[in-house]
Structure formats: structure tokens, C-alpha cells
Amino acid sequence: MNAVKKLNGLAFDKKHTLAVNKLTDIERYGREGRIEENYVEPEAEEFVERDHLRSWLGDPKSRDQFILYRGDNVGVFWNEKNKDPEMIVDRPFWTESFVRWSPLGTYLTSLHAQGVQLWGGQWKRIMRFMHPFVNLVDFSPNEKYLVTWSNTPITYQEGMPILTPEEDGKTFIVWDVATGALLRSFAAIEEPIQDGQRKKINWPLFRWTADDKYCARMTPGQGISVYETPGMGLLGKKTIKIEGVMDFEWSPYSPTDDDKSEQLLCYWTPEMNNQTARVSLMSIPSKDIVRTRNLFNVSDCKLHWQSEGTYLCVKVDRHTKTKKSTFTNLEFFRVKEKNIPIEVVDIKDTVRNFAWEPKGDRFILITTAEVPQGATAVPPKTSVSFYCLEKVVKGGVGGFRLIRTLDKKNSNSIFWGPKGRFVVIASINSQQSNEMEFWDLDYEGEKKEAEKDLNANLQIMKSVEHYGVTDIDWDPTGRYVTSSASMWKHAVSFFRSCDSLNYIIN
Numbered sequence: 001m002n003a004v005k006k007l008n009g010l011a012f013d014k015k016h017t018l019a020v021n022k023l024t025d026i027e028r029y030g031r032e033g034r035i036e037e038n039y040v041e042p043e044a045e046e047f048v049e050r051d052h053l054r055s056w057l058g059d060p061k062s063r064d065q066f067i068l069y070r071g072d073n074v075g076v077f078w079n080e081k082n083k084d085p086e087m088i089v090d091r092p093f094w095t096e097s098f099v100r101w102s103p104l105g106t107y108l109t110s111l112h113a114q115g116v117q118l119w120g121g122q123w124k125r126i127m128r129f130m131h132p133f134v135n136l137v138d139f140s141p142n143e144k145y146l147v148t149w150s151n152t153p154i155t156y157q158e159g160m161p162i163l164t165p166e167e168d169g170k171t172f173i174v175w176d177v178a179t180g181a182l183l184r185s186f187a188a189i190e191e192p193i194q195d196g197q198r199k200k201i202n203w204p205l206f207r208w209t210a211d212d213k214y215c216a217r218m219t220p221g222q223g224i225s226v227y228e229t230p231g232m233g234l235l236g237k238k239t240i241k242i243e244g245v246m247d248f249e250w251s252p253y254s255p256t257d258d259d260k261s262e263q264l265l266c267y268w269t270p271e272m273n274n275q276t277a278r279v280s281l282m283s284i285p286s287k288d289i290v291r292t293r294n295l296f297n298v299s300d301c302k303l304h305w306q307s308e309g310t311y312l313c314v315k316v317d318r319h320t321k322t323k324k325s326t327f328t329n330l331e332f333f334r335v336k337e338k339n340i341p342i343e344v345v346d347i348k349d350t351v352r353n354f355a356w357e358p359k360g361d362r363f364i365l366i367t368t369a370e371v372p373q374g375a376t377a378v379p380p381k382t383s384v385s386f387y388c389l390e391k392v393v394k395g396g397v398g399g400f401r402l403i404r405t406l407d408k409k410n411s412n413s414i415f416w417g418p419k420g421r422f423v424v425i426a427s428i429n430s431q432q433s434n435e436m437e438f439w440d441l442d443y444e445g446e447k448k449e450a451e452k453d454l455n456a457n458l459q460i461m462k463s464v465e466h467y468g469v470t471d472i473d474w475d476p477t478g479r480y481v482t483s484s485a486s487m488w489k490h491a492v493s494f495f496r497s498c499d500s501l502n503y504i505i506n
Helices: 002-007 024-029
Strands: 065-070 073-078 086-092 099-101 108-111 115-120 124-130 136-139 145-149 172-176 182-186 214-219 223-228 247-250 263-269 277-284 288-295 298-305 311-319 326-334 342-347 350-356 363-368 382-389 400-409 413-416 422-426 435-440 459-465 471-474 480-484 501-504
Touching: 065 099, 115 145, 214 247, 214 263, 223 263, 247 298, 263 298, 263 311, 277 298, 288 311, 288 326, 298 350, 311 350, 326 350, 350 413, 363 413, 363 422, 413 471
Parallel strands: none
Antiparallel strands: 065 073, 073 086, 099 108, 108 115, 115 124, 136 145, 145 172, 172 182, 214 223, 247 263, 263 277, 277 288, 298 311, 311 326, 326 342, 350 363, 363 382, 382 400, 413 422, 422 435, 435 459, 471 480, 480 501
């Protein structure tokens, strides 16, 4: 078994690869009656034209589709501008758990006790993946690969299709979406125990580069395993050992074929063994450390890449030496500048939420003042702060500047439009407030005097309320926003319901 794992797929050079099989495969595949004595040339399968999986892009009205799960029915609808949505298909019991779109909208995914099914075109089944009692799924960014996970380890039984004895006891499977081939299965990682409880590992556990070339998963406190597609072989045949590693993220920048640069992976480690906490940038596949930042008195770090990989923001929650109070620093890595300089923005309060503008260099913070011990259980008021770069002066580089701060708010969530410029600041899953504010950061009206040197012109467009709102979603064009109150998340909902509001932005 170990020989097959280590040697199968070993590349001698660009044209020669070693293939290794177990001797027991002869018994499995070569039993009498399974192989004909005389060779018979296989018949060529008749070509069957398949539905175009992105046919909706040719809609004459340039409409987008959305799914709505209510009761036991799952429906697919055309979004209409000035009238009720037009139903395309509505099916009862289409899923046994939940449904979701793939990242580019090519497939509709449904979950069942036997596994996962993908639907598309004229809503026919495109592919199925066998994974008993599957709980969660995740696609690679370009939809080439699919990861499935079940809380129940696989129990292999003779005669199972697709699955082999090697999948016995595994909980993760990586699939090739186009062919349905099982690429590799993985056992669960033992979750670390903190304060007597097992720490939850954030989903997705496997994280992908923007071009689907690599995926990686972390063994908390020990290291990061990087796998190469499509073979899912371990890069360098060993895990990258990083003592104490807490979290990591890939840069969303994807090198082109003509670009000699490598992929960037960012990770952080806490203070331990008389060493400072560290944030490091590693290039893959060379595994060279290209930048390191030492940090002190660190409670936690969160890694936020700008959508084009131009900047990395590390939100550092720090504590004083007495550990009686906390504050936040934002460490900005200017990744595409020489030697990767770092800019620090000090925040006096605790940052609860951070979000970059898609395809832009502006960001928004939601902060709260520290709540004294023994204070009332009423949630504290929040502040919403808008930041942008200064206008670049000749021969210099502008820094990040505060545009405006909104105080005494109840907001807890930030939802940028997919094209940037517009953003919804909202209070979701809250019993105190249900307000949503629509802001324009490139308002075409007159600028305020204090903001003339900034690359933004901030203006509120509208403020609305939606009782019990739990989810806010933008359509891919950035023209529509949907707010909904979902039975899956709402603490006071005892039945399946979904209230929707559409707001035309531009």
C-alpha cells in the first residue's frame, strides 16, 4: 500500500511517469469471467450532443438566474427587472440537504444520502459523485475539481462503484468534475483541543490557488500540505513543516504562462518558545520565504488578500502586557512593490469586520469599543469606517487614509458589490436592528473639502429595513441585491420561509 502511494505517478521526466499497481488488483479485476479470452474491439460510442452549460449567458434580455429553496421545493428563476421572477424549473425533493451554485454558475449542486449530483443545461443531471452521507462540498475556483466531506467515515463494502478499499475510513474526497474520476481521498485531521474543547476547523479545509494548479490543507500547529493537480501528489513528496501554524491563505493572483513568478502563500504562527509571532509569505513551488513580519503581544491574526493580490492586510489583535485590554493593528503588505514594504494602520478599538473592495484598493472596517468586564449584555454600538489610498503624488506612493467614520451604528456586516464602488452596510442575524444602508464610493456629485485629496467620494444612496434579515447577496453584474430571512439561520423561525427584496443599483 505504501509503495503504491509513494511511487505511483512518480515523474521520471516530462515524458515518462511510473505507474504502480498492487498485486491484489489482479484478483480484483482479473477474476475468471471478468476478462474475455479473445480480444474484441470496442464499439465507438455514438456522439450525443450535450446542452451548453452556460447557455443562460445568451439570454436576449441579459438576465441572471437564481435559486430559491422553500418548503420541499427547489426552483430556478429568471430575475426580472420590473415584474415577478419567471420560473424556469421547480422540483420537489431535488435535494436532501441543500443546494448551491458552482463558483462560475455552471452547475447546480444537490446533496443526497448517496452523494453529490451536478445539474446544468436544460436542468439535466450532468455528473454524480458517490460519497455516502456527504455533508459539505467545495469547488476549486475554475470548477475543475470538487471536494466532498462527510462527518461519517466511509465504510467500504465489496461491490461499491467508484470507491475502493483505499477509501475505507476516509472523510474527504477530491474529484475531477469533467470526468467524475476520484483523484484522491483523505482522512480527517485530528482537531486540536483548547480549553478542554476541540477547536473547529473552518470550511473549506482544502484551499485552492486561483488557477486550480495547487490545493493545500493545514495540520494545525504542524505544517501545510500542498498538492499538485491533477494527480493530487504531495508537492516535494512531503509536508511543509511549520511549527505552530494557525492559518494560511493563497494569494488570489494567478501567474500566466508567460509570467515566471510563483504562487504566494501567506501563513502566521503565534508567540511560542521565546519566539515572536510571525506572518510569512512563501513562494510555491520553490517554498522560499520572500517576506516575514515579526509581531508582539498577539492574541489573533486574520489574513485578508485584496482580490487581485496587490495587497495583503493582516488584522492583528493585540493585548497589552497586563492582558487586560486589547486593540488592533492593520499590517498592509504591498505585495507587488519592490521588497514588499509594509504599512501599519493603528486602530484604537477592536475590529469586528474587514472587507476589501473587489478589484480596488479601498476597504471598510466595523469596530467596537472594548466592553468593560461585568457590563450589560446589550451588544455595544459599532462604528463603520471607510478607507482609501491617497491620490498618488509625483515620485511618491500614497498611503491609506480614513475617508469617514459613522458612529453609533448597529451594523455588523459588509457586502461589497462584485464590481466594486457600491456596498451594503447591514445588521444581520440581529434582534436590535434590521437596517441596510447602500453607499456609493464614487458619487458623481461635488466632493467635500476634506475628501478632495482622496480616491473616493462617499455618498449614502438609501437606507431600508428588512425584519429578521439573515442573508444579503449581490447578483454577478452588481445591479441587484437580494436580502432574505432564512429558516436555516433565523433563531425565531419555526417554518421554512424566505422573504426577498430586489434593489436596482444601476
